[in-house]
Amino acid sequence: AQTVTQSQPEMSVQEAETVTLSCTYDTSESDYYLFWYKQPPSRQMILVIRQEAYKQQNATENRFSVNFQKAAKSFSLKISDSQLGDAAMYFCAYRRRNAGGTSYGKLTFGQGTILTVHP
């Protein structure tokens, strides 16, 4: 069974600075997807960034980027120029890639990291 581990229960950062959230996972699969989700106090889970395991290039979405190390099974999220609105619980998630890329299949989440942004 796949597992996802986030070893940092809480992190904090000053506004405008950079923070990195860690995630490791365990799988015997070679093809999969990895995601970072953000869950603010409003509870709505928002997709931040995704990475396909067969792509060597690290994904980037504006101020958010990942460091994907497939051999080490590591998938960290870097937030640059942190903003007050970035404060939330962040979840790392894994999903096996089905044959044919079909849409069904569960997400396996880590325990989450609470990010606090100080003004």
Place this chain on the structure above:
Amino acid sequence: DAGVTQSPTHLIKTRGQQVTLRCSPKSGHDTVSWYQQALGQGPQFIFQYYEEEERQRGNFPDRFSGHQFPNYSSELNVNALLLGDSALYLCASSFGVIRLGQFFGPGTRLTVL
């Protein structure tokens, strides 16, 4: 374009009762997944529906059941409620190649007294 919607927002039940939660997927999405999120924890996968059939199920007892309708909306039913069923229940929808990710609704907060 409406996102994923869930109803009700909050629900209070007593032990032994039954509850039904509802989810409408994002427009154009055909797959619905349900997750249970205990306070301060990551979501746990309950099951997933595609083409009106349960395609995959997590480690949840048979008290948890679901249904998907022809319009792709879905229901989650929980029978014989236990105190431990108190949680945020999240619905997520997706379509096609999953690399686009699953899009989540705001959740239903269930409290069992």
